Amino acid sequence: MKLLLTSGGITNTSISDALVDLxxxxxxxxxxxxxxxxxxxNRRGPVSVPDVLHGRAWGGMTSLEWKSLGVLELTALPTIGEDCWVPWVREADVLLVAGGEATYLCHWMRESGLADLLxxxxxxxxxxxxxxxxxxxPRVGEEYVGWPSAPDDRTLGVVDFCIFPHLDVFPENTLAEAERWSAGIEGPAYALDDQSAITVKGNTVDVVSEGRWKLLK
Incomplete structure (x- = not known):
C-alpha cells in the first residue's frame, strides 16, 4: 500500500498534492x-450528521471531488461475506479512514479480515x-487507549514508527507531552500538527507539512 498518514486530514495544498502524487x-x-x-x-456520543455529510469527520477527505465515494463499515463485514466486500476494496483507488479510537479500529480491522488483505x-x-x-x-501509547475492551495499546505495526497527532491543537497536546509520550514508546516517533502528514511509498518515508512537526526520536 501507499500511505498518507495525516493528523487532521487534507488541510492544505501540500497534503493535497501529496495525495494526488500517491x-x-x-x-x-x-x-x-x-x-x-x-x-x-471514541465513546463521546453520537457522531454529528453534518460532520459526516460535510466531510469534517474525515478531515475534509470525503468532501473532495472523487469519481465515486462509498462507505465500508468494518463491523458489518463479517455478516456479508468476503466474496461481497473484498472486490469493493480491491477495486477502490483509495481508502479514507476516519479518526476516533485506534484500538477499536484495530480490533475490527482484524475481526473483519481487512487487516489480512492489506x-x-x-x-x-x-x-x-x-x-x-x-x-x-506499532503502538499508540496508553494515553490513547479509550476503548475499555482493548487488551493493550498495540496496533497493526504496518509501519515501524509511531504518531502523536494534533500537536498544539488541544491544550494538552504540547511538544513536552509528546516527548513524555514518546519515552514510553519503542522506536521512532513523530509529533504532527493538523497541517502535517507522513507519506510512505515503498521504503521511502517523508513528512509533508505547512505547519509544525518533530521527529521525537
Missing amino acids: LGQPIADSTALCIPTALWG PWLIDTVWVGVSAGSMVLT
Whole structure:
C-alpha cells in the first residue's frame, strides 16, 4: 500500500498534492471508500450528521471531488461475506479512514479480515486521519487507549514508527507531552500538527507539512 498518514486530514495544498502524487492520477478520476469504524469507539456520543455529510469527520477527505465515494463499515463485514466486500476494496483507488479510537479500529480491522488483505493492496492508497493513521503504527501509547475492551495499546505495526497527532491543537497536546509520550514508546516517533502528514511509498518515508512537526526520536 501507499500511505498518507495525516493528523487532521487534507488541510492544505501540500497534503493535497501529496495525495494526488500517491494516487498517480487526479482525484476526480479516483474511486474512494471511507471507513468510519473508529468513530464508534471514541465513546463521546453520537457522531454529528453534518460532520459526516460535510466531510469534517474525515478531515475534509470525503468532501473532495472523487469519481465515486462509498462507505465500508468494518463491523458489518463479517455478516456479508468476503466474496461481497473484498472486490469493493480491491477495486477502490483509495481508502479514507476516519479518526476516533485506534484500538477499536484495530480490533475490527482484524475481526473483519481487512487487516489480512492489506499486504495484497499494492496500488491502493490509505489515507488516515488521527486514529486512522495511528492504527497502522506499532503502538499508540496508553494515553490513547479509550476503548475499555482493548487488551493493550498495540496496533497493526504496518509501519515501524509511531504518531502523536494534533500537536498544539488541544491544550494538552504540547511538544513536552509528546516527548513524555514518546519515552514510553519503542522506536521512532513523530509529533504532527493538523497541517502535517507522513507519506510512505515503498521504503521511502517523508513528512509533508505547512505547519509544525518533530521527529521525537
